Amino acid sequence: MSVLRLLFTVLRNLRQILLVSSITRTLDVLAVLKLIIYLDKLGVLEFMSEPRGIDEISGFLGGVKKLDLLKDILSTLRDAGVLASEDDKFRVDWRMVEQFRAMREKHPAIRVFEVLLRGIENMLYSVALNVLRGAAVSFVSPEVATVLYFQRQHPLFDTARRLALELGGGKRLKGKVILDVGCGFGAGTASILDYLDFDCHVICADFYPNVLDECAHMIVKPPGSSEKRLGELSNVNFVLLDSSMKSKWPIPDESVDVVFSFDQFQWSHKPQEMMNEFARILKRNGILILTTSIRRKESPIDVTTRLFGANKAYSKQEIITLLKNAGFKHWKIYFSAFVIAKK
Numbered sequence: 001m002s003v004l005r006l007l008f009t010v011l012r013n014l015r016q017i018l019l020v021s022s023i024t025r026t027l028d029v030l031a032v033l034k035l036i037i038y039l040d041k042l043g044v045l046e047f048m049s050e051p052r053g054i055d056e057i058s059g060f061l062g063g064v065k066k067l068d069l070l071k072d073i074l075s076t077l078r079d080a081g082v083l084a085s086e087d088d089k090f091r092v093d094w095r096m097v098e099q100f101r102a103m104r105e106k107h108p109a110i111r112v113f114e115v116l117l118r119g120i121e122n123m124l125y126s127v128a129l130n131v132l133r134g135a136a137v138s139f140v141s142p143e144v145a146t147v148l149y150f151q152r153q154h155p156l157f158d159t160a161r162r163l164a165l166e167l168g169g170g171k172r173l174k175g176k177v178i179l180d181v182g183c184g185f186g187a188g189t190a191s192i193l194d195y196l197d198f199d200c201h202v203i204c205a206d207f208y209p210n211v212l213d214e215c216a217h218m219i220v221k222p223p224g225s226s227e228k229r230l231g232e233l234s235n236v237n238f239v240l241l242d243s244s245m246k247s248k249w250p251i252p253d254e255s256v257d258v259v260f261s262f263d264q265f266q267w268s269h270k271p272q273e274m275m276n277e278f279a280r281i282l283k284r285n286g287i288l289i290l291t292t293s294i295r296r297k298e299s300p301i302d303v304t305t306r307l308f309g310a311n312k313a314y315s316k317q318e319i320i321t322l323l324k325n326a327g328f329k330h331w332k333i334y335f336s337a338f339v340i341a342k343k
Contacts, residue, residue, distance in 0.1 A: 031300030182264030186218025
């Protein structure tokens with residue numbers, strides 16, 4: 001993207017960019033709230049009313065195998081002011097806990113995520129404990145899938161998807177074949193179709209047949225038509241992918257114009273293999289639009305990402321290395337979240 005075109009894109013989408021920046025700050029606060037909820041539901045906050053060392057906290061939880069993750073949780077909450085630490089021991093600051101709880105009750109930007117927070121309170125706190133104990137958790141487990149469904153349906157995520165499309169080529173993507181990797185329940189596909197006025201062909205690709213089935217039932221409204229399910233559209237089809245990455249995806253070499261992957265890459269435990277597949281199926285000069293949280297330093301979002309059972313948030317250099325190894329020649333990373341690469 002040229003400097004002039006980037007400037008034009010920024011100016012044209014200034015409101016969305018500022019909103020995405022605001023979302024990032026909000027998500028950091030939200031992530032701290034998630035960690036507070038996790039530890040509160042597990043009884044750890046009350047346990048830390050008195051100073052406790054990492055071994056004591058690990059013993060209280062029982063069977064913890066991921067001590068590094070537990071340490072990162074405690075360090076993150078210390079940096080947020082929720083925990084005080086001295087002599088390698090942590091103690092809860094109830095005053096700060098109450099401040100975060102008040103934000104949950106009163107702050108409009110946090111209130112919109114109440115369904116997500118309730119999902120954590122009712123379901124995901126037990127998943128977090130299992131992850132700390134070394135369990136492998138899939139994002140299509142009932143608990144995780146339910147929470148992610150409400151999160152990805154949120155209008156703020158639709159704004160982020162549209163900004164990703166704008167950075168990846170905007171309306172010039174009309175008429176293109178677009179592979180939506182990790183399509184989930186169809187919210188991303190719906191955003192792509194609506195943004196491009198349904199003038200494109202979308203291949204909905206996911207790793208689980210039940211998720212693809214739900215995606216096919218997603219309701220959209222093409223211009224000048226009544227509401228339809230994605231599965232009823234002639235310009236949408238569905239492909240099941242191998243999450244183990246032991247075999248090539250059932251998509252021919254150099255057959256798609258755009259690979260679109262939103263908020264999914266951090267889940268893969270085979271990131272290089274997945275990046276290689278992106279490159280293999282893209283046509284010459286094809287475009288990769290990848291949205292994932294780029295780690296600048298350890299942040300609350302990184303820690304909660306791992307607590308969900310995801311692999312990791314990647315640094316900018318790690319993303320660049322993955323792109324280079326896959327054969328991508330040009331790339332740009334915007335706003336620590338949007339990766340645009342050309343084959």
